[in-house]
Amino acid sequence: MPKLIVLLADQLSPALASLQQLHSDDVILLAEVGREASYVKHHKHKIILLFSAMRHFAAVLQQQGHRVCYIHYGSVANVHSLVR
Numbered sequence: 001m002p003k004l005i006v007l008l009a010d011q012l013s014p015a016l017a018s019l020q021q022l023h024s025d026d027v028i029l030l031a032e033v034g035r036e037a038s039y040v041k042h043h044k045h046k047i048i049l050l051f052s053a054m055r056h057f058a059a060v061l062q063q064q065g066h067r068v069c070y071i072h073y074g075s076v077a078n079v080h081s082l083v084r
Helices: 034-038 044-063
Strands: 004-007 027-031 067-071
Parallel strands (some): 027 067
């Protein structure tokens, strides 16, 4: 049965245990979630840097042949929270 691996902006490392145990049918989810960017006041450049790092890491994972679901901030499918 495939697993859903949720990666947050502070977990962008190929050494992450969940990425070391991936199977070919597992799906990696990365999402630019509005609430995650706004629950604590951050400088807007920091938010841009985090989202950019997430996009680049997702692209690397896809190039390596992994199944990646990436949700961009402001997209139609965007969610505002990871829990709701």
